[in-house]
Amino acid sequence: MALIELKQIFKTYHIGDMQVPVLKGVSLRIAAGELVALMGSSGSGKSTLMNILGCLDRPTSGEYWLNEKEVGRFSADERATLRNHSMGFVFQSFNLLPRASALENVIMPLSYSADYISDKAARIRGREMLGRVGLQDRLDHEPSQLSGGQQQRVAIARALINRPPVLFADEPTGNLDSNTSGEVLRMFQQLNQEDGITIILVTHDPVVARHAGRVIRISDGAVVDDAGAPGGQKPDSAPDGIFPVSGDLP
Numbered sequence: 538m539a540l541i542e543l544k545q546i547f548k549t550y551h552i553g554d555m556q557v558p559v560l561k562g563v564s565l566r567i568a569a570g571e572l573v574a575l576m577g578s579s580g581s582g583k584s585t586l587m588n589i590l591g592c593l594d595r596p597t598s599g600e601y602w603l604n605e606k607e608v609g610r611f612s613a614d615e616r617a618t619l620r621n622h623s624m625g626f627v628f629q630s631f632n633l634l635p636r637a638s639a640l641e642n643v644i645m646p647l648s649y650s651a652d653y654i655s656d657k658a659a660r661i662r663g664r665e666m667l668g669r670v671g672l673q674d675r676l677d678h679e680p681s682q683l684s685g686g687q688q689q690r691v692a693i694a695r696a697l698i699n700r701p702p703v704l705f706a707d708e709p710t711g712n713l714d715s716n717t718s719g720e721v722l723r724m725f726q727q728l729n730q731e732d733g734i735t736i737i738l739v740t741h742d743p744v745v746a747r748h749a750g751r752v753i754r755i756s757d758g759a760v761v762d763d764a765g766a767p768g769g770q771k772p773d774s775a776p777d778g779i780f781p782v783s784g785d786l787p
Contacts, residue, residue: 538605539566540703540735541590546599546609548585548758559585560596561758567737569702572729574738574749582758584707587739591624591705592616604702621649625696625704629711631688633680633695640676643667643695650699666694670724686717693724697734704728707739722748 548560559582567573577583588594589601592608593616601609608619620626633642644663647654654662667673670690680688689709696704706725710718726748729736738749746752754762 538568539602540569540604541565541567542600542602543590544600544602546586546589546596546601548582548589548594549597559758560589562599563755563758563760565753565760565763567735569735570729570733572726572736572738572748572750574740574746574752575755576740576743576746576752577755578741581755583739583741583755586755587705587707587737590737591626592620621646621699623701623703625699625701627689627692627696627704627706627709629708631680631685631692631712633688633691635680638677638679639667639672639683639691639694640664642680642691643698646695646698662698663694666698667691669697670694684717685713686720689713689717689721690724693721693728697728701734703735703737705737705739708741709738710740710742710745718745 543563543565546560546563547558550557550559561582563582563586575583575586585594589596589609592611595611595616596609599609600607603619603623608616611619634645637645640660640663643666644659647659647662664673664676667676670693672687672690672694675683675687675691678687680691683691689712693704704725709725710721713721722745725736725738728734738745740746752762752764753760754764
């Protein structure tokens with residue numbers, strides 16, 4: 538059973554009297570535990586597709602099934618609740634609070650959760666998440682005291698704090714040098730392989746896409762290639778021991 542299934546998704550924007558079609562009948566299935574790259578050039582429709590997959594926007598027509606529920610027609614409040622419980626997001630620009638510590642940034646989403654968690658429990662979980670991404674010694678550092686790669690790791694820990702089954706990463710290495718990019722991408726692989734998190738990378742970069750087990754290419758609002766299971770690309774291997782592990786995700 539697919540975790541995600543799109544059936545003939547169309548998205549058209551209205552600008553004045555003009556209709557601008559962006560997605561043109563996208564259909565695809567993503568199984569739980571996959572590491573997928575959505576790859577396309579600027580203007581291909583990949584970011585619009587991610588916004589729909591991440592319940593940040595709704596399709597004009599078509600069906601979006603997530604975990605056997607048709608979520609494409611959810612209200613804004615319903616989508617917000619779904620995002621909070623089932624999805625994590627990592628962006629190119631990190632989006633960290635500049636005057637908050639790494640720990641405070643990571644636990645921030647818990648304050649919006651419908652499930653009550655005490656401040657003590659939140660901090661314990663936040664420390665465990667930062668340890669999971671190798672930043673157990675940077676708990677009290679503000680973003681300006683961290684490198685770009687460390688800031689992105691904080692953002693990843695924050696995205697995982699509510700234990701979402703799906704993680705979306707939109708050009709997550711766009712502001713990083715090549716060495717740091719490789720470390721971050723191998724960390725995504727490790728989270729996928731060891732914790733079974735479904736990860737969807739949105740990228741224009743074939744180097745980033747090579748770290749995925751499946752590459753879905755988008756062009757002019759349509760899927761033009763799907764190098765996926767079975768027989769899809771084999772992901773680059775992540776050498777053991779690169780990232781400290783403090784046990785399973787809480």
